[in-house]
Amino acid sequence: MGDLAFLTTALEAIKGRDLYRRLRSIQGAQTPRVRLEGREVVLLCSNNYLGLADHPALQEAAILALERYGCGAGASRSVSGTTELHKELEERIARFKGCEAALLMSTGYMANIGLLTTLVGEGDLIVSDELNHASIVDGCRLARAEVGVYRHRAMDSLEALLKRSSHRRRLIVTDGVFSTEGAIAPLPEIRKLADQYGALVMVDDAHATGVLGPKGQGTAEHFGMTGRIEIQMGTLGKALGGFGAYVAGTQDLIDYLINCCRTFMYTTALPPAVAAMALAALEIQEKEPQRRTRLWENTAYFRKGLRKLGFDTGKSETPICTVLIGDNALTMEADRRLMARGVFAQGIRPPSVPPQGARLRATLMATHTGEDLAYALDCFQKVGEELALISGEQ
Numbered sequence: 140m141g142d143l144a145f146l147t148t149a150l151e152a153i154k155g156r157d158l159y160r161r162l163r164s165i166q167g168a169q170t171p172r173v174r175l176e177g178r179e180v181v182l183l184c185s186n187n188y189l190g191l192a193d194h195p196a197l198q199e200a201a202i203l204a205l206e207r208y209g210c211g212a213g214a215s216r217s218v219s220g221t222t223e224l225h226k227e228l229e230e231r232i233a234r235f236k237g238c239e240a241a242l243l244m245s246t247g248y249m250a251n252i253g254l255l256t257t258l259v260g261e262g263d264l265i266v267s268d269e270l271n272h273a274s275i276v277d278g279c280r281l282a283r284a285e286v287g288v289y290r291h292r293a294m295d296s297l298e299a300l301l302k303r304s305s306h307r308r309r310l311i312v313t314d315g316v317f318s319t320e321g322a323i324a325p326l327p328e329i330r331k332l333a334d335q336y337g338a339l340v341m342v343d344d345a346h347a348t349g350v351l352g353p354k355g356q357g358t359a360e361h362f363g364m365t366g367r368i369e370i371q372m373g374t375l376g377k378a379l380g381g382f383g384a385y386v387a388g389t390q391d392l393i394d395y396l397i398n399c400c401r402t403f404m405y406t407t408a409l410p411p412a413v414a415a416m417a418l419a420a421l422e423i424q425e426k427e428p429q430r431r432t433r434l435w436e437n438t439a440y441f442r443k444g445l446r447k448l449g450f451d452t453g454k455s456e457t458p459i460c461t462v463l464i465g466d467n468a469l470t471m472e473a474d475r476r477l478m479a480r481g482v483f484a485q486g487i488r489p490p491s492v493p494p495q496g497a498r499l500r501a502t503l504m505a506t507h508t509g510e511d512l513a514y515a516l517d518c519f520q521k522v523g524e525e526l527a528l529i530s531g532e533q
């Protein structure tokens with residue numbers, strides 16, 4: 140047997156920097172109040188934005204599909220893993236996004252890796268926001284293209300990279316909603332620079348699908364830019380309450396991915412029941428826009444409450460509310476104290492955020508009640524005062 144002592148040493152070092160992570164288990168569905176390791180807490184760190192993860196219509200759709208198609212898809216899409224449900228869902232997503240075509244992927248992580256490694260290569264340039272999601276960072280690493288990283292949402296920094304480029308192709312990639320920041324990408328400005336310098340635009344709508352835009356179509360709809368983004372992806376596992384991901388764009392884009400995208404070609408298709416859930420979720424989010432209205436009302440109430448207490452909510456402007464703290468140990472102490480009071484708002488540390496960027500992140504759901512949120516704010520106030528994160532004189 141080989142010697143794995145280096146792992147023990149590495150883990151000790153992680154603990155020493157207050158960066159050790161362990162998994163906490165939830166008993167039951169992603170509801171506003173959950174049982175976490177035996178006690179009830181207000182859940183403020185789920186991406187189940189619209190409350191669809193335990194919706195009876197999704198459950199029923201999945202059960203029907205399980206009975207009809209069985210459990211696993213049995214193979215990759217290219218081999219024998221495509222059912223009518225997969226096709227129907229892709230057509231539905233294309234309509235939802237206002238695009239010619241869509242393609243299902245196993246996860247958003249795989250979608251980003253697949254897109255970046257397939258669309259650009261040697262001789263090309265990827266221009267990426269410094270706070271883009273880890274899956275984009277990894278896609279950039281794996282693509283053989285040169286990678287230029289611009290300062291977060293800074294258009295002068297983006298332009299400087301484009302200006303210098305004499306590459307064959309340029310691809311600008313950005314999160315629509317930044318997952319640790321809760322801010323929205325300045326898509327109109329990005330589009331303008333892309334047109335000026337002949338670049339393609341790729342938007343990651345993981346946190347925007349079902350959340351941004353009157354119809355929940357995402358970042359493009361939010362800015363009135365439907366049909367003006369070449370490459371869009373999003374996940375079915377956040378606001379849509381299920382699992383899996385999609386890419387949406389032109390028919391050529393999708394056909395090219397079917398032929399050349401390795402993270403599509405060489406992985407097992409989504410289980411049919413998972414496709415059925417997503418179909419049901421798209422139906423509900425369209426028929427019940429009041430879910431999105433509630434989500435944004437809850438968001439406004441909660442962030443205003445945090446600000447009034449004196450917390451620094453940074454640039455967050457979406458249902459992701461950040462509370463900037465800075466220090467890792469202090470952030471995790473706040474996380475522990477909130478938890479002790481019955482509020483589960485996850486502390487986030489590097490490498491998920493920049494050094495000295497540790498923070499608490501509270502994510503709102505349409506299903507939180509006024510009572511849930513008032514209780515959570517009260518706990519934030521008490522913990523904030525105890526740790527002198529706020530002055531206590533509000």
Ligand SMILES: *Cc1c(COP(=O)(O)O)cnc(C)c1O
Nearest residue numbers: 246247248272314318345374384
């Ligand atoms: C969650 C997330 C992903 C990954 O999506 P999964 O379907 O969960 O793999 C990609 N990009 C962003 C911005 C995300 O927040």
